[in-house]
Amino acid sequence: MGPLxxxxxLVEDEPSDAHLLQRAFQKAQVPARIVRVADxxxxxxxxxxxAPWNRKExxxxxxxxxxxKLPRRSGFEVLEWLRDQDVLRRIPVVMLSxxxxxxxxxxxxxxxxxxxxxxxxxxxxxVQLACAFRDYWLCANVDPVV
Amino acid sequence: xxxxRSExxxxxLVEDEPTDARLLMRAFQRAGVQNPVRHLPxxxxxxxxxxxxxxxxxxxxxxxxxxxxxxxxxxxxxGLELLCWLRQQRQLRRIPVLIFTxxKDESYMxxxxxxxxxxxxxxxxxxxxxxxxxxxxxxxxxxxxxxxxxxxPAT
Numbered sequence: 001m002g003p004l005x006x007x008x009x010l011v012e013d014e015p016s017d018a019h020l021l022q023r024a025f026q027k028a029q030v031p032a033r034i035v036r037v038a039d040x041x042x043x044x045x046x047x048x049x050x051a052p053w054n055r056k057e058x059x060x061x062x063x064x065x066x067x068x069k070l071p072r073r074s075g076f077e078v079l080e081w082l083r084d085q086d087v088l089r090r091i092p093v094v095m096l097s098x099x100x101x102x103x104x105x106x107x108x109x110x111x112x113x114x115x116x117x118x119x120x121x122x123x124x125x126x127v128q129l130a131c132a133f134r135d136y137w138l139c140a141n142v143d144p145v146v
Numbered sequence: 147x148x149x150x151r152s153e154x155x156x157x158x159l160v161e162d163e164p165t166d167a168r169l170l171m172r173a174f175q176r177a178g179v180q181n182p183v184r185h186l187p188x189x190x191x192x193x194x195x196x197x198x199x200x201x202x203x204x205x206x207x208x209x210x211x212x213x214x215x216x217x218x219x220x221x222x223x224x225g226l227e228l229l230c231w232l233r234q235q236r237q238l239r240r241i242p243v244l245i246f247t248x249x250k251d252e253s254y255m256x257x258x259x260x261x262x263x264x265x266x267x268x269x270x271x272x273x274x275x276x277x278x279x280x281x282x283x284x285x286x287x288x289x290x291x292x293x294x295x296x297x298x299p300a301t
Contacts, residue, residue: 136286
């Protein structure tokens with residue numbers, strides 16, 4: 001089984017969704033640190049190690065959870081940018097959205113998303129999602145060396 | 147969540163080791179996975195299946211997969227070559243591909259992710275572990291993940 005990621009980067013602008021996800025990860029006893037940023041620009045700043053995110057204290061994430069609807073730069077734009085980067089392009093990205101519109105799902109895969117999840121309806125389902133996410137991405141999947 | 151259609155999509159397993167293939171197929175059965183698993187032992191044969199070449203030219207009988215489990219070391223065409231080809235096909239490129247291999251080395255893993263692998267799994271050592279991995283595939287890829295729409299070329 002693969003090594004556990006040290007950091008999960010959560011890109012989510014909705015405070016309530018971010019809170020539910022962070023709570024769910026806590027309940028699922030995910031040992032990784034969840035770093036939450038609220039928009040695409042901040043995600044790019046974190047990933048490039050721009051201030052205030054120095055790499056020593058803020059290591060690259062083992063996986064990214066990326067909301068699609070974000071202020072300014074959308075999740076799609078962040079994904080497209082990421083897959084174009086020399087070193088960062090291999091980081092697995094799981095897209096998150098409120099509704100699985102086929103157009104959005106297809107676009108996400110076309111841009112190189114590893115997986116696409118729909119945000120659950122209630123806290124209990126968020127915990128289920130966090131458990132399945134933990135078991136698959138943090139235990140079974142082998143992350144690339146970035 | 148994706149609605150469950152009456153006909154569950156097929157899983158394409160491309161694996162040349164007969165023992166690994168048998169253990170995987172049995173694990174899918176034991177896990178109660180409804181999706182039919184089609185096993186092909188060669189890379190070039192899998193390519194022919196995906197292209198819908200004879201004897202697989204009848205798409206209703208040989209449908210496109212909703213998920214692929216792909217070994218890397220394969221006769222005919224490597225898993226990496228097949229993946230690279232797949233990601234360039236306008237109609238097939240979105241099919242999620244899980245690499246399933248014994249190759250731990252970065253020289254295999256990096257290029258697989260670069261070529262567009264959705265996930266990279268190491269072949270477990272024993273059958274109990276294979277059943278565990280299959281359970282995870284079922285719970286994640288078949289239950290939670292939103293699958294892309296894959297429309298094949300008209301045949």
